[in-house]
Amino acid sequence: MLIQVENLTHIYNQGTPxxxxxxREVNLEIEAGERIGILGPTGSGKSTLVQHLAGLLKPTAGRVLLEGTPIHSKGATARKLRLQVGLAFQYPEDQIFEQTVFREVAFGPRNLGLDEAEVAARVNWALEMVGLDPVAVAQRMPFTLSGGEMRRVALASILAMRPRVLILDEPTAGQDPQGRRALLDKVGAWQRETNMTLIVVSHALEDLARLVERVIALREGRVVADGPTRQVLSDVKLLRAIGLDVPQPVALLQALRQAGKEVRVDRFLPAEAASEIARVWGLRGSVT
Ligand SMILES: Nc1ncnc2c1ncn2[C@@H]1O[C@H](COP(=O)(O)OP(=O)(O)O)[C@@H](O)[C@H]1O
Ligand SMILES: [Mg+2]
Incomplete structure (x- = not known):
């Protein structure tokens, strides 16, 4: 087992007002190569959980094991394991501190002890992965970039480390729909190529639907669902109970079902919903 979360409780500012x-007592198991989405309303504990998976916080109770070793513990083994987990923060300003984009993205690979030619190659590769032109941005100061660009730089600096576990916390916030699709498609392709473990925090259900095979839903610090993407994202009752919007294709199918049509509702991509409607209406040909 790659990651085990055992009875993990995290309390901020314990014993103060x-x-x-x-x-609250979160238990999870994650296998190498899984693509997982973490879903939940604001304040449900998503960012806290992924910071624990990267060994950046110390549990109030319970523990996180990476390949059987407590990830936040001292010592060379835990440090080495932590380096294999890359977390792109929700707020990129919390992560960026170098003077130029190049130095920012090069920081991790340099720390890995790679030679400068390899470092430069990784920087170029990572910037292209996130849809930035290396020539145009390499010498810019990160703080002159837009919020969306800064987020891409923060992601590039994680990708450049080639982590075994890649964690993205709200990666598409502040991006336009097209840029968002392109970014997620590239990350998805990279995941398939390398079979790395991918964990994506998002409340954009469409983003998750395309990218992940398993969804873990949090509410008030507890895991309230953990299952195949199709099952969790079409569970109208669950989504409403945790205060999230139902994906629009599911809502449409649900409305048809309530009107007496025998449609399946677990079709959360627009093209899938269209095919399902075509099937029930006996329309011929494929709808895409
Ligand atoms: N650094 C912090 N200090 C104190 N409280 C925090 C801190 N970070 C998060 N919290 C609180 O912990 C809870 C979970 O936050 P968070 O993990 O950021 O949730 P999410 O990412 O799902 O929005 C929220 O009530 C939030 O206000
Ligand atoms: Mg968050």
Missing amino acids: FERVAL
Whole structure:
């Protein structure tokens, strides 16, 4: 087992008036090569959970194991394992601190002890992966970039490390729909090529639908669902209960079902919903 989360509880500012329970006895197991989405409303504990998976927070109780070793522990083994987990933060400003985009993206590979030619090759590759032109942005100061560009630089700096586990916390916030699709498609293709483990936090259900095979839903710091993407994203009752919008194709099919049509509702991509409607209406030919 690659990652085990055992009875993980996280309390911020414990024992002060600002005390906040962010995670409550979370248990999870994640296998190498899985593509997982983490879903939940704002404040449900998603960012706290993924910071634990990267070994950046110390549990109040419970633990996170990476290949059987507690990830936040001291010592060379845990440090080595932590380097294999790359987390692109929700707020990229929290992650960017170098003077130029090049230096920012080069920081991780340099720390891995790679020679400068390999570092430069990785920087170019990573910037292209996230849809930035290396020639145009390499010498810019990160803080002169737009929010969306900064997020891409933060992601590039993680990709350049070639992590075995890639965690993206709200990767498409602040991106236009086209840029978003392109970015997720590239990340998806890279995942298939390398079979790395991919964990994506998002409340954009369409993003998750395209990218992941398993969805874990959080509510108030607890895991309230953990199952195949198709099952979780078409569970109208569950999604409403945790305060999330139902994917529009599912809502449409649900409305047809309530009007007495015998349609399946677990079709959350627009093209799938169209095919399902065509099937029930006996339309010929494929709809895509
Ligand atoms: N650094 C922090 N200090 C205190 N409380 C925090 C901190 N970060 C998050 N929280 C609180 O912990 C809870 C979970 O937050 P978070 O993990 O960021 O949720 P999400 O990513 O799902 O929006 C929220 O109530 C949030 O206000
Ligand atoms: Mg968050």
